Amino acid sequence: MLLKSIVPKTVHARLLVLAMLVQIVMLAVLIGRTSDIYEEGLLAQANGCIGRLTPALEAALIAPLLQEDMVTVQSVLNLASQAPGIVYLGLESPTGALLGSVGWPKMQAFPEPTLNLTKSMDMLNGRMDALIPLRIDDQNLGHLHIGLDLQHIKQARRDLLWQAGLIAMLAISLTVISLGIMGQLLTRKFMRLTEASELIARGEFVFKPLTEGADEVGRMGAAFNAMAHALQQRMLDNEATHVLLTHEKEFLQVTLSSIGDGVISFDLEGRVVFFNPAAEVLTGWALLEAKGQPAEVVLDLVHGDTEQPIENPVLRCLRERSLARLDANALLITRDGRRLFVSDTVAPILDAHGDLSGVVLVLQDVSTKREMLEEMHWQANHDSLTGLMNRRSFEAQLRQLIDMEKDDRATHADHALMYIDLDQFKIVNDTSGHMAGDELLRQVTFLMQQTLRKSDVFARLGGDEFGVLLPNCPEERALNIGNALREAIHDFRFVWRDKVFQIGVSIGLVMLNRDMHSTAEVLSSADVACYAAKEEGRNRVHLYRSDDTAILSRRAQMLVASGLREVLREDRFLLMVQEIHPMSVEAKSLNMRHFEVLLRLRNEQGDIMPADSFIPAAERYGVMPHIDRWVIRHTLRQAAQVCASGRVHLSINLSGLSIIDPLMPEYIRLEILSSNIDPRVICFEITETSAISYLSQGVEFMRQVQATGCQFALDDFGSGMSSFGYLKTLPVQCLKIDGSFVRDMLHDPLDRTLVETIHHIGKVMGMKTIAEYATSMEHVAVLEAVGVDFVQGYALSRPELMSQVFADIRDEQALTTLPIMTDPS
């Protein structure tokens, strides 16, 4: 307590007292030590004085001592005693007899010699006593007593202490003054700091900034100013943040009130804390009524199908402390009795420490959504035009039936599948438009539904193709149903505006057996059977049997089609050309040679196979576009040199599938560019049937290819029973008269008339005409008489290897201009 009362109250005073204490202690130590050192130095000096005096006295005394000349001894002592600082001198014989003395009472014993010269000056009593033995060799001649005055040393020490004390007092005074001034300066800044801090504590930032500088206080002032500025900025930011948070809170409340989803929060006991308006509408509970109610009261949830109560997700979330979702088929029974399909998400609310403080539930009425999903699901599995199952759904049903049969071998049941293709549908569609076609499909669908059993699965597989799955249906019954369908369709008359159409169906029937393992296999068999029905004359039911000739042929085609891809990879196709000869004067005047490019296949045995052995299969199974590309590429590469003269004209056949290939025009353009062939010497032949079948795409295709400079010929014209009116829309430059007319024209006047008519129409439309199948010179003569521009046939030229022909042409160095060509095959 005493110490506490002594310690000054202010830092300034404490620093002052502490500094003074330290300085006093240090000065005391310094002065004391300096005095000691000084005293030691003086003593050493005194000792040295004795040391210097001793040899002189010895030198002066030894001789008279040996001579026992005491008068001289006394004289020497008297003389030596006149040296500064000598108090007394005394000489004793070895036996202690006084031989001479000066400055010391004769009857008084000499003092003990001063043994410790480092002891305090005060203890030495102001005098140093020394005893010097006098010897020559080891002969003891006596002892010399010397008394040396140390008073001047004591005086010097007193002077030193006095001066040092004065300097110390001066130093302490200066320290007190300087520390006082500095402390005043320092504490003044601290006082300002204190006042500024108090102002800041009251939230007032109106104070004069503290003085800044390079020293510690200046840096502290700078730091305080920066801190005050930062604090003020922070307060302003906090205010702005507070305003922003208030706005955001209002915004969130408005948002919660505005959103369509119900938002309900619950406390840890599962009781309602908050309801937004959407939740009020969904549950039928008002917020004020619902607040504090248990979750299971305001959320009466049952299963959508069974209406059995389901576990409340709020309680599950509280229990498991993790996200919880409702069953997808959950039904909310509202307070007013409505039944709503709902989905919800319940999430735990965690505080800053990660502890659970409640849960929030987001509730959504998904009744409408469920209806939309069901609608989408229906559309995904049904044909929008007829309302029947689509192919995907039908295949799923078929797969299910096949799997069921595999799983349950014990109870085998007969099942059948029908593949139905409408005959003459294309004619209705082409002649009366798509609307007529669609209406026809709807009516035929309705008609067939009346005939089928309720348990049968009826689907539209695409275009004019339908499929019927007949579960538990023996073969005979299935045939009966198929025939009933066929007859119903056959008896049906479709009326569209002023036209009446009679249509038929070709039905392929397959009985499912255990050897059929996949839907593709079953559908393929049915397709083959349907094709067989068409081949047999349409409007009939063909039952699929594995040993059926027609079926085998069809199968063979499939095998061929699959083998064609291998042929393509192995480049086993052969290109041949058959020359097309000019007949008319105009054609001959062109002075060009014309060739039709023909395709052959070298089988694995090395035999060359004709085109009709693989083209139908390639067309039916979609390989033809690939073959067409192969032919275009290889023809253009081989012909690049012979076509360079512009005197060779080539005709290349294109299949119907290539016409509808959107990438084919660009492929042709790039190949022509890379071969550097003049496109005007290239003519593409398209059959009339293909052109009519894909009329709109065909016209667009021909326009795009013609833009590159190529020409088009309409092949097999007249065989498709088409209207000549199409010719006006097709941008072709040549008509190639169907070979069947030419073949029989010598004996059949009708065929000759058709040839003449077609030639006449071609001329009227400004087209070149080509007649193929000229197997005899008689044919050639008649055709020349008709006026056909070009003739092609065995009577004039047979097909030859392209490479050989082009080699010959290069050798001849002369090319003949040829017009359009005909496929003799």
Add this chain to the structure above:
Amino acid sequence: MLNLGLRLWLYAVTLLCLNGLNGVAWADETRSTGAQNTKVNVPLIVGVAPHTSVRELIADYQPLRHFLQKALQRDVSVVTAPNFDEYLRRALAGRYDLAITTGHQARLLQTDAGYLPLVTYQADFSGIAVVAASGKIKQAKDLSGQSVANLSPTSLVTLWSSHWLQEQGVVGERMHYISASDSIAELVLAGEVAAGFLSQSNYDRLGADVRARLHILAHSPLFVGRVYMLNPRLEDDRARFLAALEAFANAPEAQAYFTRTKLLGYRPLNPGELEMMEPYAQALRLLLAPSIVEKAGS
């Protein structure tokens, strides 16, 4: 001629006066040093006549001192006196236990103070007169009216020189007394004095270069050398002293000493040998008596 009793009384008075002048109570051997109040071993005092400088004399006799300390089992101090007269007075006063001095003083000590002769050096003692070799003094007569140097008025050489100068008809010479023989040679060479008198042994101890520049003008007759005289109070120990001296003479350090000083060794005194020095002893008595009286009166 004073009788023995009177002489002893005179000597005693002289010594008392000297003691009073010097303030030394030589007899008070028990005075404390002041630092320690204990009795000390009273040393045997060997007094050597000051025939040369103090340090040289003390150095010469250190081997003897050491030997005697060991042989006699007591401390031994070698002392001398400021001059021959003082030496003789102290010896007569019984100051020395063993006095080593010239033959005429030995005779005086024998006759007047009862000292017992022990031994003398084998080498005889003689005095010489030296002049500067390059000087103008070629014969004794040249010294008339000149300054001459001697050691002490009572030394044997001085007594002989006075007698010789008188015999050579030298007149008007001015006698100067010098404390050391080497100093005499220097004075002669420096021309301060025309001639100097010193013992043959002291002459031999001069440096060769000094001797080369000196010329011996005359030799004295051969005298007995310095004699070791034992204080009569130690008469009972005379045999021990003789044995000790004989043993010392055979010791290596004594041989070196004898060789260096050309003293050759000790020998007993021949019968009547000291008595032959009686004329010089008598002269000594006559010379000493006034000073003793003068000092005793003061």
